[in-house]
Amino acid sequence: MRLIKYTHACVRLERDGGQLLIDPGTWSEDEAFVDASAVLVTHEHADHIDADRLAAARSTNPSLPVYAPAAVAEQLDGVTAVSPGDTFEAAGYQVRVVGGAHAEIFEGLPGCANVGYVIDGVYHPGDSVFVPDVPVETLLVPTSAPWLKLAEALEFVRAVKPRRAFSIHDAMLSERGEQNVDRWLDMKGGTEYARIPVGESVTLA
Template sequence: MRLTKYGHACVRLETGDRSLVIDPGIYSEPESLYGVAAVLVTHEHDDHLDAGKLAAARAANPDITVHAPADVASELGDWVTPVEAGDTVSAAGFTVRVVGGRHADIVDGLPGCPNVGFVVEGIYHPGDSLFLPDESIETLLVPVAGPWLHLGRAVEFTRTVKPGRAIAIHDATMNDRGFENVDWWLENHGGAPYTRLAPGASVDL
């Protein structure tokens, strides 16, 4: 399987003629959606969901399937299939298990919105949460920056999940000095082989 990292929290997974995208938000490149068969959305925030970009992609290709939490589905329309933790769905021929349920707190229980994670054939995208799935994870897409997160929690999350490898996501707000710091800690203390991909870069898993 090939994984391509796009801006911030957006990744594209491809095997043969199967392709799906997770969390195409306002910081991700429009080409992330070119020719895609399915889209998974973890939650409502615009750094994970650019509604206009997604609607335009589906207008160009009405066969795109979209799975998202119920609150997102109700906002976008009946062309989105609502999902919740505990569901298992097929998207572009990939088996997807839905986990989690709630966005990580920033302060005072906020933002308090639904957030699901997706386990796609051993690849785990948690969205804006540090939910621990109850299965073996080969590739963890580890969030590394955000108002709900600090570096120590990202390191501890990676250690606890114990993936075969970790790849950084949720990083659009960082500068080069921040990347150097995050990369050093996860490379040396995360407990798993770690990679940070530039937007548009790919890796074969």
């Protein structure tokens, strides 16, 4: 399985012709959408979903499956609503929906739905640090957000206990910030940790 990292929270899984795109937001690259077989969206915020580019992709490929929480599905035609506990197949991958709520920033806000996806051992949590009750081989760990502090990211990695972890949700970090966060996660995360440069990929055994 090939894991490609795009800007911020957007990643793509590729295997045997199945190209599964996750959280292609307004900061992600156009190339992320090319030949996508299916799309998973964790929640409604623009850094995780670009409605215009998603609509353009579906105009090119009207049968493109898109899965998202009900709040997103209600606003966009042809999107399948998913909830925690659901399981389904997308682009040849087995997907389990977990979580349910966006992490709090302040005074209960933003208070919207957020689902995570465990995809054949790869976990994308969206905007949350929800710990699923299923094994995770590869954790995509958020490393910078208004709702997150470094200690929470470290505790999240330790609680999930993945074989490996890679940074996502990191567009707001400067180069120096990346180095600082990476040092802590490598030192205290309790697992193999790395940052995938934007546009590059790793192969997951």
